[in-house]
Each structure stands twice: as structure tokens, then as C-alpha cells.
Amino acid sequence: MLEFLLERANYWAVIGLMMIGLYITFASQNLIKRMVGLSLFQTTICLFYVTLGVVSGGTAPILFGADAPDHHEAPPSPEEVHGALDAVLAAGGEAHGRYADLVNTYSNPLPHVLMLTAIVVGVATLSVGLALVVRIREAYGTIESDEIREIDLKTALAQHAEAEKAANEAAA
Amino acid sequence: MHGTLAGDIGIALVNVFFLAVLFAAAIAIARMRSLFAIVMLAGIYSLVSAAWYVAVDAVDVAFTEAAVGAGMSTAVLLGAMLLTSRTAKPEKLFSRVGPMLVCVMTGAALIYATVDLPGLGDPNSPVNSGVGYTYLQINWHDTGIPNVVTPVLGSYRGFDTLGETTVVFAAGLAVALLLGFGERSLAEMIRKEDRTSLRQKPKAPEAPATDEDPA
Amino acid sequence: MKSDHHVILRVVAKGLIPIIALFAFYVQFHGDFGPGGGFQAGVIIAVAVILYALVFGVPAAMRAVPPVFTRSLAAIGVMIYAGVGFWALLQGGNYLEYQALFHEAPGEHHGQHIGILVIELGVLCGVSGAMLTIFYAFAGRVAEIRDEDW
Structure with missing residues (x-):
């Protein structure tokens, strides 16, 4: 039983970290904090892959x-x-x-290769997301997602009112 | 007993220590509101996970994580933070309960799934006895390069890496299309150069004009 | 720009940046025998330029490494990588089949060594160019980072 637990303790720790990343992505309204949570989640996925490729008593695959x-x-x-x-x-x-x-x-080299490229692609996509956040900030003046939703709602309501007014005028 | 944890008490202690630091950093990120502190803690998280990769024999991944996670992504996050805001709004209590429930349930489901996974460090698990082991066996005959990660990256999975390089290129292009090529600093640089060149040779712009007049 | 109170930073960075760039090339060309390769080396080169930009200002970095150069470098890197594939095609092999580069029998490693070296060079150019383009895009939008901003 103890052996069983010890063999899986690493997986559980990694899953716990993964869930903290997911929680940050979910719970925070701030878009930058969300991106940080997402990158945390991604780093932890890499940890999990590499954990699966460990061979006991092995060394680096060189x-x-x-x-x-x-x-x-x-x-x-x-x-x-x-x-x-x-x-x-x-x-x-x-x-x-x-x-x-x-x-x-030797440890398994395949997860290493996959995660090596995933990390580099991860930072590239993270910066695309951050660029979008910067553009959102320039358009809305805020990066809190609930405020952005409010502004969107107000704009949509104003547009509706305008369209209705225009329709009424056309009918009259 | 297969476990790396059981095999070497030193490695096990290193493992526990790094995982504890990772947990502390992650929980601090979740609770903090200052974005500067969050970005710095994300950098620390990457650096500690790089150290942890060395403990589990993934030296190439550790290298990448240290350079990319702790260096590059911190710089990009700082740049984005400077362009947006310094602090995050505190989350409402209501908006915290739902995500917490979802995360706990997802985590419980994943932990339930790990019961079927092979133990840590099992050399006969499907992951370790499949194509990964074959790469180790045939690499020396095929390529003669000692670091197995490099031939797998470049030769056996060359298409994959070509795709990844293209993705990185496309991401750079997308960021440049969204934010420009740094025109503001470029303008500052050009202005400074104009000023210095004017100071050095004040008559330089007039010289071509006098040449053209007779022609 | 006030430059009096960052003297130590400037002096240390000036000595450190060439060493970082040199280390990047060590990582690049030693990738066959130890940990390292094009991805890591590309990011390390980008980080050296970023350190220069942080310490001496982005305009100074743009004078040293112009944005036009970085975005061309990213494109050239991908072209080098794809070009190795076409080289193999011209030699009668499959796309990216390094064994065909010099018409070698299996078990001979010349083509593999050259092929991997060239594609790693392509990855180095592509990654460092893309990372620097990303950095310039973000940093070039901030007018000037003052000390009070932290």
C-alpha cells in the first residue's frame, strides 16, 4: 500500500499544481493574471509528461x-x-x-523532445495572448473581464436603442 | 520496488523540496493582487521547475525551461504589464466558489485516473518500453550522435520540429501585426540620430540642394 | 534619461552580454553531445539582446539590432529549415531525409550530422528572430520605462 502511494505521490502533486493553475485561470477577472495561470497550467503539463518518462535508476538520455x-x-x-x-x-x-x-x-527521451518544443511554442502563444490583452486595454481602458462585459453590454444596448429610433423614424 | 522515491533518499528529498516550493509559488500567485509580484513569482515557478527537471533527468527540458520560462516569458509578461495595469481587482467571494468546486472535482477525477497509471519510474510501462526505448537503441547506429534528444528532435521527428518553428515564426508575426514593430522606440531612435547628425554637420542637408540647382 | 544611478548595472551588463552570446553559440554547437540545441540557443541570444535593451534602453538596442533584421531573421530561419528538406528532395531522397544528402548507406553519419547542424541553425535564427520581434513589439510601445513605474 505504501509502495503504491509513493509511486503515485508525484502524479498527485503535479495534478494539484495543475488544478491551482486551472483555478487561477478560472477565478480571476484580470486578464494578465489569467494568462499567468494558463502558463502555470502549461508548465505543469510539461512536468507531468516528463514524470511519465522517468525510468528508475536511469540517467539523462545522453x-x-x-x-x-x-x-x-x-x-x-x-x-x-x-x-x-x-x-x-x-x-x-x-x-x-x-x-x-x-x-x-536511460530515461525516455521522447517526452523530453515533445515538451522541449511545447515550452518554446508555449511562450510564443503566451505572447500572442498578451498582445491581444494589450489591444483590449487600448480599446476598453480596462483588463478586468467583468468590466469589459459591462462595456460591451452598454454598447450593444445603445446600438439597439439607436436602431429602434431609426426604425421608428423611418416608419413615421 | 520501482519508485525513484524509494531508490534514492537524496533524490526523494530534492523532489519533495522542489514540489513544496512550486506549491508555495502557485498558491501565492493565486492569492496575490499585485501583478508585478505575480509575474515575478511566475518566473520563480519556471526556474524551480527547471531545477526539478534536472532531478528527473530531463536536462534538455530544464535548459529550455530556464531560458524560456524564467527569461523570455518573464520579460514579455513585464512588457505587457507595463502597457496595461499594475494591480488586479480582488475576486468576489461568489466568483471564487464555483471555480474552486470545478477544480476540486476535476482534480479528484484525475487522481482517480492515476490509479491505473503505471508507477513512477517503471521501465516496462507502455511509455518507456515503446518508441522511446527504440530511439535509444537505434540512435547510435543511425546517426552517431550521443545526445538522443537532438536526433529525435531533428531527424526522427524533423517534420514536427519544422512545424514548431513555423508556429513560433507565425506567433512572432501575429504579435508584430497586433502591436507593431516597436514604432515608438524606433521614432525616438530616428529623432536622436537626426539631432546628432545635425549637430555634427549642420550644412549637410543643404549640400545636395545646391548641387541640384544648376542641373 | 538619467543615467547616474545605474553605473554598476551598466558596467556589469557590458561584461556579461558578450559572454551570454558566446554561451548561446556553445549551446548551439555542443547540442549533439550535451544538453542544448537550436531552441535554447535562440532564446539565449534573444535574452542577451533583451538584457542590453533593459539596461541601455530600447532605442539603443534597436540601433544595434534593428527590428527589420529580427523579422527577416525569423523568416530566414524557417527558410533554412525548409530548404534542407528541399535539398534532400533534389538529392533524390524524401523531404528532410538526411541520409540522402550525400547518398550514404545506412550506418554512415555524415548526412545526419550536417543535416541536423543546418536545421538547428535554422531553428536558432527562427526562434531568436521571432523572440526579438515579440520583445520589440511589446517594449517599443512603452514610451520610456522610468524608475517610478515599478
């Missing part, structure tokens, strides 16, 4: 040692050749084609 034999040069000097490399070559590490048997343990 091949080293016997997994990256230098096969362009002359064979490595005898003191460099460890038992592990011998084992790989004996098992046909290179000979049996593309699929090498890994000696060291």
Missing part, C-alpha cells in the same frame, strides 16, 4: 560508455575496453543491425 562505441576511429585501446563493451560486441551489438543492446539505463 549515450555514454559502451553504448557509444567510437566506430569511426581505430578500435579503442585495451584499457578502455571494459567487460561491458566486450559483452555488447560479443552479443553482436553492431553486427546484429540497428538495434543495440543498451548497457546503461
